[in-house]
Amino acid sequence: xxxxxxxxxxxxxxxxxxxxxxxxxxxxxxxxxxxxxxxxxxxxxxxxxxxxxxxxxxxxxxxxxxxxxxxxxxxxxxxxxxxxxxxxxxxxxxxxxxxxxxxxxxxxxxxxxxxxxxxxxxxxxxxxxxxxxxxxxxxxxxxxxxxxxxxxxx
Amino acid sequence: xxxxxxxxxxxxxxxxxxxxxxxxxxxxxxxxxxxxxxxxxxxxxxxxxxxxxxxxxxxxxxxxxxxxxxxxxxxxxxxxxxxxxxxxxxxxxxxxxxxxxxxxxxxxxxxxxxxxxxxxxxxxxxxxxxxxxxxxxxxxxxxxxxxxxxxx
Numbered sequence: 001x002x003x004x005x006x007x008x009x010x011x012x013x014x015x016x017x018x019x020x021x022x023x024x025x026x027x028x029x030x031x032x033x034x035x036x037x038x039x040x041x042x043x044x045x046x047x048x049x050x051x052x053x054x055x056x057x058x059x060x061x062x063x064x065x066x067x068x069x070x071x072x073x074x075x076x077x078x079x080x081x082x083x084x085x086x087x088x089x090x091x092x093x094x095x096x097x098x099x100x101x102x103x104x105x106x107x108x109x110x111x112x113x114x115x116x117x118x119x120x121x122x123x124x125x126x127x128x129x130x131x132x133x134x135x136x137x138x139x140x141x142x143x144x145x146x147x148x149x150x151x152x153x154x
Numbered sequence: 155x156x157x158x159x160x161x162x163x164x165x166x167x168x169x170x171x172x173x174x175x176x177x178x179x180x181x182x183x184x185x186x187x188x189x190x191x192x193x194x195x196x197x198x199x200x201x202x203x204x205x206x207x208x209x210x211x212x213x214x215x216x217x218x219x220x221x222x223x224x225x226x227x228x229x230x231x232x233x234x235x236x237x238x239x240x241x242x243x244x245x246x247x248x249x250x251x252x253x254x255x256x257x258x259x260x261x262x263x264x265x266x267x268x269x270x271x272x273x274x275x276x277x278x279x280x281x282x283x284x285x286x287x288x289x290x291x292x293x294x295x296x297x298x299x300x301x302x303x304x305x306x
Contacts (some may be wrong), residue, residue: 002212012197012225020252020302021302021303024295024298024299024302025299026297027295028298028299031291031295033155053205060254061302062252062302063252063253063255064254065254065255066252066254066255066298066301069294073287073291073294076287080284083280091233106260107260107264107265107287107290110268110272111268111283111287113272114268114271114272114283117272118271118280121274122240129274130187131258132272133272133273136268136271137269137270137272137273139268140265140269140272141269142270143260143298144265144266144269145260146259147259147260147262147265148262150259
Protein backbone atom coordinates (compact mmCIF):
# COMPACT_ATOMS: atom_id res chain seq x y z
CA UNK A 1 0.00 0.00 0.00
CA UNK A 2 2.73 2.41 1.00
CA UNK A 3 4.76 1.51 -2.07
CA UNK A 4 1.75 2.08 -4.29
CA UNK A 5 1.22 5.51 -2.77
CA UNK A 6 4.89 6.38 -3.25
CA UNK A 7 4.75 5.24 -6.88
CA UNK A 8 1.61 7.27 -7.56
CA UNK A 9 3.25 10.32 -5.99
CA UNK A 10 6.43 9.87 -8.03
CA UNK A 11 4.41 9.38 -11.22
CA UNK A 12 2.38 12.51 -10.49
CA UNK A 13 5.50 14.57 -9.87
CA UNK A 14 7.25 13.26 -12.95
CA UNK A 15 4.03 13.98 -14.81
CA UNK A 16 4.28 17.65 -13.72
CA UNK A 17 7.76 18.03 -15.18
CA UNK A 18 6.83 15.94 -18.23
CA UNK A 19 3.91 18.25 -18.95
CA UNK A 20 6.22 21.26 -19.22
CA UNK A 21 8.66 19.38 -21.45
CA UNK A 22 5.83 18.15 -23.64
CA UNK A 23 4.27 21.60 -23.91
CA UNK A 24 7.57 23.19 -24.96
CA UNK A 25 8.18 20.36 -27.46
CA UNK A 26 4.66 20.65 -28.85
CA UNK A 27 5.05 24.41 -29.27
CA UNK A 28 8.31 23.97 -31.20
CA UNK A 29 6.74 21.32 -33.42
CA UNK A 30 3.63 23.42 -34.03
CA UNK A 31 5.81 26.27 -35.32
CA UNK A 32 7.81 23.89 -37.50
CA UNK A 33 4.57 22.49 -38.98
CA UNK A 34 3.22 26.01 -39.45
CA UNK A 35 6.42 26.86 -41.37
CA UNK A 36 5.76 23.99 -43.77
CA UNK A 37 2.08 24.89 -44.14
CA UNK A 38 2.93 28.54 -44.82
CA UNK A 39 5.45 27.51 -47.46
CA UNK A 40 2.76 25.41 -49.14
CA UNK A 41 0.36 28.36 -48.98
CA UNK A 42 -1.99 26.83 -46.42
CA UNK A 43 -2.20 29.88 -44.17
CA UNK A 44 -5.53 28.89 -42.67
CA UNK A 45 -4.30 25.50 -41.50
CA UNK A 46 -1.13 27.10 -40.13
CA UNK A 47 -3.28 29.54 -38.17
CA UNK A 48 -5.49 26.76 -36.82
CA UNK A 49 -2.45 24.86 -35.64
CA UNK A 50 -1.07 27.85 -33.76
CA UNK A 51 -4.45 28.75 -32.34
CA UNK A 52 -4.68 25.26 -30.94
CA UNK A 53 -1.34 25.86 -29.23
CA UNK A 54 -2.37 29.11 -27.53
CA UNK A 55 -5.72 27.69 -26.43
CA UNK A 56 -4.10 24.88 -24.43
CA UNK A 57 -3.51 25.38 -20.72
CA UNK A 58 0.11 26.02 -19.84
CA UNK A 59 1.47 23.32 -17.50
CA UNK A 60 2.41 24.48 -14.02
CA UNK A 61 6.03 23.42 -14.54
CA UNK A 62 6.68 26.10 -17.16
CA UNK A 63 8.25 29.30 -15.81
CA UNK A 64 5.83 32.21 -16.32
CA UNK A 65 8.41 34.21 -18.31
CA UNK A 66 9.01 31.25 -20.63
CA UNK A 67 5.27 30.71 -21.10
CA UNK A 68 4.85 34.39 -21.90
CA UNK A 69 7.66 34.29 -24.47
CA UNK A 70 6.25 31.18 -26.20
CA UNK A 71 2.70 32.52 -26.26
CA UNK A 72 3.62 36.06 -27.32
CA UNK A 73 5.78 34.75 -30.16
CA UNK A 74 2.83 32.58 -31.24
CA UNK A 75 0.30 35.42 -30.97
CA UNK A 76 2.59 37.66 -33.04
CA UNK A 77 2.77 34.97 -35.69
CA UNK A 78 -1.02 34.54 -35.59
CA UNK A 79 -1.42 38.29 -36.05
CA UNK A 80 0.90 38.20 -39.05
CA UNK A 81 -0.98 35.24 -40.56
CA UNK A 82 -4.28 37.07 -40.11
CA UNK A 83 -2.84 40.15 -41.85
CA UNK A 84 -1.64 37.98 -44.73
CA UNK A 85 -5.15 36.54 -45.02
CA UNK A 86 -6.62 40.03 -45.14
CA UNK A 87 -8.16 39.86 -41.68
CA UNK A 88 -6.83 42.91 -39.79
CA UNK A 89 -9.51 42.71 -37.09
CA UNK A 90 -8.33 39.18 -36.25
CA UNK A 91 -4.74 40.40 -36.35
CA UNK A 92 -5.58 43.15 -33.87
CA UNK A 93 -7.30 40.62 -31.63
CA UNK A 94 -4.27 38.31 -31.63
CA UNK A 95 -1.87 41.19 -30.94
CA UNK A 96 -4.05 42.34 -28.05
CA UNK A 97 -4.19 38.80 -26.65
CA UNK A 98 -0.43 38.61 -26.77
CA UNK A 99 0.10 41.98 -25.11
CA UNK A 100 -2.41 41.08 -22.41
CA UNK A 101 0.07 38.49 -21.15
CA UNK A 102 2.42 41.26 -20.04
CA UNK A 103 5.01 43.42 -21.63
CA UNK A 104 8.76 43.35 -21.30
CA UNK A 105 11.49 45.11 -23.24
CA UNK A 106 12.01 42.16 -25.55
CA UNK A 107 11.60 41.09 -29.16
CA UNK A 108 8.22 39.49 -28.49
CA UNK A 109 6.63 42.72 -27.28
CA UNK A 110 8.26 44.62 -30.12
CA UNK A 111 6.83 42.21 -32.72
CA UNK A 112 3.37 42.35 -31.18
CA UNK A 113 3.44 46.17 -31.22
CA UNK A 114 4.59 46.18 -34.84
CA UNK A 115 1.83 43.79 -35.96
CA UNK A 116 -0.72 45.70 -33.90
CA UNK A 117 0.35 48.83 -35.75
CA UNK A 118 -0.02 47.06 -39.08
CA UNK A 119 -3.50 45.85 -38.13
CA UNK A 120 -4.60 49.30 -37.00
CA UNK A 121 -3.19 50.82 -40.18
CA UNK A 122 -5.16 48.32 -42.26
CA UNK A 123 -8.28 49.23 -40.30
CA UNK A 124 -7.75 52.92 -41.08
CA UNK A 125 -6.83 53.85 -37.50
CA UNK A 126 -3.64 55.62 -38.49
CA UNK A 127 -3.05 57.68 -35.34
CA UNK A 128 -3.23 54.56 -33.15
CA UNK A 129 -1.08 52.70 -35.63
CA UNK A 130 1.58 55.42 -35.42
CA UNK A 131 1.67 55.10 -31.63
CA UNK A 132 2.10 51.35 -31.89
CA UNK A 133 4.94 51.73 -34.39
CA UNK A 134 6.65 54.19 -32.05
CA UNK A 135 6.33 51.78 -29.13
CA UNK A 136 7.72 48.91 -31.24
CA UNK A 137 10.62 51.05 -32.45
CA UNK A 138 11.47 52.21 -28.93
CA UNK A 139 11.84 48.61 -27.77
CA UNK A 140 13.76 47.50 -30.88
CA UNK A 141 16.11 50.50 -30.69
CA UNK A 142 16.90 49.85 -27.03
CA UNK A 143 17.61 46.20 -27.76
CA UNK A 144 19.67 47.12 -30.80
CA UNK A 145 21.85 49.47 -28.74
CA UNK A 146 22.42 46.66 -26.23
CA UNK A 147 23.22 44.18 -28.99
CA UNK A 148 25.72 46.54 -30.65
CA UNK A 149 27.45 47.19 -27.32
CA UNK A 150 27.52 43.46 -26.53
CA UNK A 151 29.08 42.27 -29.72
CA UNK A 152 28.10 43.15 -33.25
CA UNK A 153 26.20 41.38 -35.96
CA UNK A 154 24.75 37.93 -35.33
CA UNK B 155 -10.09 -6.79 69.95
CA UNK B 156 -9.26 -5.05 66.73
CA UNK B 157 -10.57 -5.99 63.33
CA UNK B 158 -7.23 -7.64 62.43
CA UNK B 159 -7.15 -9.69 65.66
CA UNK B 160 -10.63 -11.05 65.06
CA UNK B 161 -10.51 -14.74 63.91
CA UNK B 162 -11.50 -15.33 60.33
CA UNK B 163 -14.99 -16.47 59.60
CA UNK B 164 -15.47 -19.80 57.74
CA UNK B 165 -16.50 -17.86 54.64
CA UNK B 166 -13.32 -15.76 54.73
CA UNK B 167 -11.19 -18.85 55.23
CA UNK B 168 -12.81 -20.51 52.25
CA UNK B 169 -12.26 -17.39 50.11
CA UNK B 170 -8.59 -17.20 51.16
CA UNK B 171 -8.10 -20.86 50.31
CA UNK B 172 -9.69 -20.37 46.89
CA UNK B 173 -7.53 -17.29 46.29
CA UNK B 174 -4.37 -19.15 47.23
CA UNK B 175 -5.30 -22.02 44.96
CA UNK B 176 -6.06 -19.68 42.11
CA UNK B 177 -2.67 -17.99 42.47
CA UNK B 178 -0.77 -21.26 42.78
CA UNK B 179 -2.48 -23.03 39.88
CA UNK B 180 -3.25 -20.34 37.36
CA UNK B 181 -3.12 -22.43 34.24
CA UNK B 182 -4.41 -25.79 35.33
CA UNK B 183 -6.61 -27.07 32.51
CA UNK B 184 -10.18 -28.00 33.23
CA UNK B 185 -10.18 -26.08 36.48
CA UNK B 186 -13.56 -24.80 37.43
CA UNK B 187 -13.98 -21.05 37.16
CA UNK B 188 -14.41 -19.76 40.65
CA UNK B 189 -15.71 -16.46 41.94
CA UNK B 190 -12.09 -15.56 42.81
CA UNK B 191 -10.90 -16.09 39.22
CA UNK B 192 -13.81 -14.09 38.08
CA UNK B 193 -13.03 -11.28 40.50
CA UNK B 194 -9.34 -11.29 39.54
CA UNK B 195 -10.20 -11.15 35.86
CA UNK B 196 -12.67 -8.36 36.38
CA UNK B 197 -10.17 -6.39 38.45
CA UNK B 198 -7.52 -6.84 35.75
CA UNK B 199 -9.88 -5.71 33.03
CA UNK B 200 -11.00 -2.73 35.07
CA UNK B 201 -7.42 -1.72 35.79
CA UNK B 202 -6.42 -2.14 32.13
CA UNK B 203 -9.39 -0.16 30.87
CA UNK B 204 -8.72 2.59 33.43
CA UNK B 205 -5.11 2.87 32.29
CA UNK B 206 -6.11 2.70 28.65
CA UNK B 207 -3.48 0.02 28.10
CA UNK B 208 -3.30 -2.87 25.73
CA UNK B 209 -1.85 -6.05 27.00
CA UNK B 210 1.66 -6.72 25.80
CA UNK B 211 0.58 -9.62 23.61
CA UNK B 212 -2.44 -7.79 22.26
CA UNK B 213 -0.37 -4.68 21.55
CA UNK B 214 2.20 -6.74 19.68
CA UNK B 215 -0.56 -8.40 17.66
CA UNK B 216 -2.01 -5.03 16.76
CA UNK B 217 1.44 -3.70 15.80
CA UNK B 218 2.09 -6.73 13.63
CA UNK B 219 -1.24 -6.31 11.92
CA UNK B 220 -0.55 -2.68 11.14
CA UNK B 221 3.13 -3.02 10.30
CA UNK B 222 3.85 -6.50 9.06
CA UNK B 223 7.35 -6.98 10.16
CA UNK B 224 9.73 -9.09 8.20
CA UNK B 225 7.29 -9.92 5.40
CA UNK B 226 9.39 -8.02 2.82
CA UNK B 227 12.85 -9.20 1.83
CA UNK B 228 15.74 -6.82 2.31
CA UNK B 229 16.03 -5.92 -1.41
CA UNK B 230 12.34 -4.97 -1.56
CA UNK B 231 12.68 -2.74 1.46
CA UNK B 232 15.77 -1.13 -0.07
CA UNK B 233 13.91 -0.60 -3.35
CA UNK B 234 10.96 0.94 -1.51
CA UNK B 235 13.31 3.27 0.36
CA UNK B 236 15.03 4.24 -2.90
CA UNK B 237 11.66 4.93 -4.55
CA UNK B 238 10.59 7.02 -1.60
CA UNK B 239 13.85 8.98 -1.94
CA UNK B 240 13.31 9.51 -5.65
CA UNK B 241 9.73 10.53 -4.94
CA UNK B 242 10.83 13.08 -2.36
CA UNK B 243 13.42 14.49 -4.77
CA UNK B 244 10.84 14.65 -7.56
CA UNK B 245 8.39 16.43 -5.28
CA UNK B 246 11.02 18.97 -4.27
CA UNK B 247 11.96 19.57 -7.91
CA UNK B 248 8.35 19.77 -9.06
CA UNK B 249 7.32 22.18 -6.32
CA UNK B 250 10.37 24.37 -6.66
CA UNK B 251 9.46 27.41 -8.77
CA UNK B 252 11.41 27.23 -12.00
CA UNK B 253 13.39 30.26 -13.00
CA UNK B 254 13.09 31.67 -16.49
CA UNK B 255 15.24 30.15 -19.21
CA UNK B 256 18.19 32.22 -20.31
CA UNK B 257 17.06 32.97 -23.83
CA UNK B 258 19.54 33.80 -26.56
CA UNK B 259 19.88 37.56 -27.09
CA UNK B 260 18.28 38.75 -30.30
CA UNK B 261 20.70 39.41 -33.12
CA UNK B 262 21.25 42.76 -34.76
CA UNK B 263 19.61 41.61 -38.02
CA UNK B 264 16.40 40.65 -36.23
CA UNK B 265 16.27 43.98 -34.42
CA UNK B 266 16.92 45.89 -37.65
CA UNK B 267 14.12 43.92 -39.30
CA UNK B 268 11.82 44.79 -36.40
CA UNK B 269 12.67 48.47 -36.77
CA UNK B 270 11.94 48.29 -40.50
CA UNK B 271 8.64 46.48 -39.95
CA UNK B 272 7.48 48.99 -37.34
CA UNK B 273 6.53 51.63 -39.85
CA UNK B 274 4.05 51.91 -42.69
CA UNK B 275 5.41 50.17 -45.71
CA UNK B 276 5.38 47.29 -48.10
CA UNK B 277 5.27 43.64 -47.17
CA UNK B 278 8.97 43.29 -47.98
CA UNK B 279 9.87 44.41 -44.46
CA UNK B 280 7.47 41.91 -43.01
CA UNK B 281 8.96 39.11 -45.13
CA UNK B 282 12.43 40.01 -43.83
CA UNK B 283 11.10 40.09 -40.26
CA UNK B 284 9.58 36.63 -40.80
CA UNK B 285 12.92 35.20 -41.92
CA UNK B 286 14.83 36.71 -39.02
CA UNK B 287 12.15 35.75 -36.51
CA UNK B 288 12.17 32.14 -37.76
CA UNK B 289 15.95 31.97 -37.26
CA UNK B 290 15.64 33.42 -33.76
CA UNK B 291 12.76 31.06 -32.96
CA UNK B 292 14.99 28.12 -33.73
CA UNK B 293 17.59 29.35 -31.21
CA UNK B 294 14.88 30.23 -28.74
CA UNK B 295 13.30 26.75 -28.82
CA UNK B 296 16.76 25.22 -28.67
CA UNK B 297 17.38 27.03 -25.38
CA UNK B 298 13.98 26.01 -24.04
CA UNK B 299 14.58 22.41 -25.10
CA UNK B 300 17.88 22.36 -23.20
CA UNK B 301 16.25 23.90 -20.13
CA UNK B 302 13.18 21.64 -20.01
CA UNK B 303 14.63 18.51 -21.52
CA UNK B 304 13.70 17.15 -24.88
CA UNK B 305 11.00 14.63 -25.62
CA UNK B 306 10.57 12.93 -28.98
